[in-house]
Amino acid sequence: MDFQSLGLAPRLTARLAEGGLVTPTPIQAQAIPHALAGRDVIGLAQTGTGKTAAFGLPLVHALGKTGVRPEPKRPVGLVLAPTRELAKQIADTLGDFTRGSHLRVSLVVGGASMNRQADTLRKGVDLLVATPGRLIDLIERKALSLDDTRFLVLDEADQMLDMGFIHALRRIARLLPARRQTMLFSATMPRQIEELSRGYQTDPVRIEVARPGLAVDRIDQWVHFVAQPEKLALLKTMLADHPGERSLVFARTKHGAERIMKQLAKAGFAAGSIHGNKSQGQRERTIAAFRKGTTKVLVATDVAARGLDIEGVGHVYNYDLPNVAENYVHRIGRTARAGADGRAVAFCSADESAALKDIQKLLKASIPVGGGQPWHPLAANSGKPRAARPARPRRNRSRTKMRAAA
Known part of the structure; x- marks a missing residue:
């Protein structure tokens, strides 16, 4: 199987081939066809398994077909991530996918100038990558509206809940159009993620490519x-x-x-x-x-x-x-x-x-x-520990290696 067989636009597959990407990872191979068909998706896979492309490629494919310039302050696609570092990495990857096209990708996170971010949004953005807190800040300032957002991704949703974003996510959900496609990706599936899915998604297809919680082989x-x-x-x-x-x-x-x-x-x-x-x-x-x-x-x-x-x-x-x-x-x-x-x-x-x-x-x-x-x-x-003062780390060639899927 290759990316071309998944049904992606030729321009996208050519862009991937330029970067040496020909064979999709398991999460990409299973998620992309459902996403291209417009289904809501729950993807369970560890960090490093290619989740960004699993949701990013279908997003870029769908937005590329519209050919319509976005309205000021009204992104059509939205990706939410828990940390600035992850959000920037996602935005950089999506920027690679959209290079040479008419699509505009923008990043809004805390710790950066909100005025500058608001100026960018006024020019029109097709695909916005954001952390929940900064997104709400911009909405409260009337610098952003989610009325036209038809594609939504929640990446590393379990970490967003661990970091206390559940109330922010519920608030964002109320601002989104009812008719939209929502993809939720997470490394684990605790009860709160199931509740979040019920509030955000309609009849989602669930894809799990590796048992969560294991460490990498090497x-x-x-x-x-x-x-x-x-x-x-x-x-x-x-x-x-x-x-x-x-x-x-x-x-x-x-x-x-x-x-x-x-x-x-x-x-x-x-x-x-x-x-x-x-x-x-x-x-x-x-x-x-x-x-x-x-x-x-x-x-x-x-x-x-x-x-x-x-x-x-x-x-x-x-x-x-x-x-x-x-x-x-x-x-x-x-x-x-x-x-x-x-x-x-x-x-x-x-x-x-x-x-x-x-x-x-x-x-x-x-x-x-x-x-x-x-x-x-x-x-x-x-107050009386029994542990001895630890020795300097030793080279143990026989150490057991934990099995994993990072």
Whole structure:
């Protein structure tokens, strides 16, 4: 099977061929024909499986057939994403698909000039990519109307709910025309996603190409049991053992990420940070430096857990374990990109034992121990942890590799 056999416009398939894309991924092969037929779609697949093209190509195909210039402030297609990074990646991809056509793609996210975004919308936009908060801001300013929106995509819907966007999504739903095509893509299918689908979609076709919640085959994983105050010293030791390598460090909070970055920079590491307190320009410049290699260590909150596609990330360090087990899978999926091998290290303090248990339950496997000893069940409350000070990371060629679909 190739893209041409799916029924896409010849201009689109030629554009894909120019980029070396000929064979669709499973989610693309199954979703695109239903989307081209006008069906509402629920697509369940992990990050990195080609979901953007699975909804983007049918969108561009449908909009390309209209040949009508959009009215000012009234986009015809709308894609909602939970984070600025993911929204920008989607907009860049759609921009590649529409290059050389009459279609206009625009991005509106927080941390950037709202006046500039409003000016762009006044000129007319065919396809708008947005984060929910900024979309509502523009609607409230009368800079945007959804009256003509006939195509809607909710990407990474489960993360939008995790980030508290449920009320924003319900509000947006009331502003959309009843007659529209809606595609919802998610890595997992919790109960709230089913409720969201019922409110947004009509008789959707459900496509699931891989069991959610597994880690990629090429990622070696291990856990270090370490007291919270000792994590920074352990991280510095591990980073020093891999000089020149790109590494991604995940922290739970914005302030924690900034503090870790500053401590690493003070110790001589080329480090940067991205989190919700950074402007969009700051985040884009930091990611560009990390992609280029001038920044070697990127410290981030879960804003980078999805939508950050950078080759050559050798290690992902979970400095703080995530509160939501599925986010661990998305975090470690930032390594082992484009067929490369990758390594993921989890730091587990006494009060994170329950989070580790949830992660291993999701993986249906125990993560091999790289250092320290598992915490005593009462360690978090007793103040007397039983874990030994973790050793420096060892090279264990026999580490078990977790199976996955990133």
